[in-house]
Amino acid sequence: MQGDAEIGEFLNEHLTAELTAINQYFLNAKMLQNWGLPGLAKQFRDLSFDEMRDAEELMDRILYYEGHPNLQRLDPISIGETPLEMIQLGLELELEAIARLKRGVELTVARSDHGTRELLAGMLVEEEEHADRFESQLEAIGHIGIENYLARYGFPEST
Ligand SMILES: [Fe+2]
Ligand SMILES: [Fe+2]
Numbered sequence: 001m002q003g004d005a006e007i008g009e010f011l012n013e014h015l016t017a018e019l020t021a022i023n024q025y026f027l028n029a030k031m032l033q034n035w036g037l038p039g040l041a042k043q044f045r046d047l048s049f050d051e052m053r054d055a056e057e058l059m060d061r062i063l064y065y066e067g068h069p070n071l072q073r074l075d076p077i078s079i080g081e082t083p084l085e086m087i088q089l090g091l092e093l094e095l096e097a098i099a100r101l102k103r104g105v106e107l108t109v110a111r112s113d114h115g116t117r118e119l120l121a122g123m124l125v126e127e128e129e130h131a132d133r134f135e136s137q138l139e140a141i142g143h144i145g146i147e148n149y150l151a152r153y154g155f156p157e158s159t
Contacts, residue, residue: 028080037083040083050126105120
């Protein structure tokens with residue numbers, strides 16, 4: 001089915017951001033694992049896989065509209081040099097995704113593309129959950145300090 005050109009462009013723009021997020025979180029996970037923080041590493045690895053599912057849905061949607069998913073492009077990756085920086089940069093990434101998806105939802109409403117609107121709105125809720133997780137972590141770190149936080153949460157639950 002032929003789709004709206006501007007919506008097609010938006011889907012590829014957001015796909016680029018998701019591909020960037022996959023790489024950023026995956027590299028973060030590997031670095032955290034290497035630093036001996038498997039619990040925090042798992043969180044980033046799981047996030048990377050969440051973003052990969054988003055990328056897949058976006059690609060499916062672009063192909064449904066007979067467009068071309070662009071996998072050649074990546075935004076600059078903000079890696080972070082410490083666990084705290086990784087969490088802060090993750091929050092920034094999620095807040096940018098939220099702002100972008102709101103723009104996408106508005107565009108699809110304006111063009112009465114309610115199928116794509118539904119898809120993007122679902123992603124928006126998921127990115128809000130990701131942002132909320134990072135915000136809660138930063139709040140806890142503010143209360144107990146990064147060393148205490150990592151000692152408590154840097155490792156998997158022992159249940
Ligand atoms: Fe995502
Ligand atoms: Fe996310």
